[in-house]
Amino acid sequence: MNERDEALRELVKRAAAGPADRRLKRDLWPELLRRIERPPVRASWWDFALAAALLLCLLLFPETIPALLYQL
Amino acid sequence: MTGASEAELEQFTRGDIRAFESLFREYQGEVYGWIVRVVRDPGAAEDLTLETFWRIYRARARFDPRRPFAPWSRRIATNLALEYLSRGRGEKPLEDDALQQGTPCSVADPAVSADLRGKVLAAVGELPAKLRAAARLAIIEETPYAEIADALGISINGVKSRVFRAVRLLRRGLEKRGVCP
Numbered sequence: 001m002n003e004r005d006e007a008l009r010e011l012v013k014r015a016a017a018g019p020a021d022r023r024l025k026r027d028l029w030p031e032l033l034r035r036i037e038r039p040p041v042r043a044s045w046w047d048f049a050l051a052a053a054l055l056l057c058l059l060l061f062p063e064t065i066p067a068l069l070y071q072l
Numbered sequence: 073m074t075g076a077s078e079a080e081l082e083q084f085t086r087g088d089i090r091a092f093e094s095l096f097r098e099y100q101g102e103v104y105g106w107i108v109r110v111v112r113d114p115g116a117a118e119d120l121t122l123e124t125f126w127r128i129y130r131a132r133a134r135f136d137p138r139r140p141f142a143p144w145s146r147r148i149a150t151n152l153a154l155e156y157l158s159r160g161r162g163e164k165p166l167e168d169d170a171l172q173q174g175t176p177c178s179v180a181d182p183a184v185s186a187d188l189r190g191k192v193l194a195a196v197g198e199l200p201a202k203l204r205a206a207a208r209l210a211i212i213e214e215t216p217y218a219e220i221a222d223a224l225g226i227s228i229n230g231v232k233s234r235v236f237r238a239v240r241l242l243r244r245g246l247e248k249r250g251v252c253p
Contacts, residue, residue: 005239007253010253011246013211016193016196022105022109023101024101024105025114028096028121029093029096033089033093035122
């Protein structure tokens with residue numbers, strides 16, 4: 001490492017010094033626990049039925065695919 | 073910090089929420105402290121700490137309780153911090169009109185002015201995420217290379233190489249802004 005690199009490192013260190021407070025100011029456990037206890041999103045039988053119906057429509061009427069893609 | 077016992081880690085891998093809470097309470101400060109060193113934003117670091125432990129909890133079955141918990145958690149935290157940086161977060165670069173294009177290079181004053189500080193942070197913010205993380209940890213935080221290498225999952229030479237490239241890019245970024253350190 002040459003002197004110029006050393007000067008640049010020193011400048012960056014001085015410029016960036018300060019704002020990063022490394023102490024956690026609040027307890028994050030309650031938030032994490034809520035996330036853990038949140039029930040996972042599950043698809044109902046109705047979602048599967050709709051998906052199957054859509055697939056069937058696309059198989060029976062493939063000409064609708066471009067129109068559908070255009071709307072997306 | 074005493075470190076988690078193997079029994080506690082084994083309970084954690086089996087999904088024991090109390091063991092996980094105990095681990096969380098023991099390591100949350102350390103994980104947060106590490107993340108804030110990389111992203112330098114306390115609010116983002118809190119979110120990333122939560123995400124880190126959420127991922128740790130979901131990956132518990134893959135964890136070997138005979139291995140230490142801290143390096144594993146730090147690796148996950150580092151990956152998340154890098155993802156955050158690569159999404160373009162961190163110091164905001166100065167607007168184009170703030171750049172003094174064509175201004176002759178001035179030698180940096182050791183007493184860093186607000187203007188100079190802004191230019192340096194903008195240049196740091198322009199670095200690619202991996203180089204930015206290495207630069208922050210090595211140059212700003214003066215973290216030992218071995219520790220950085222462990223957290224980033226690369227060799228010490230790999231860290232040196234990233235810091236070297238970061239310094240080169242920083243110099244270029246500062247020169248573009250009329251600063252010649």
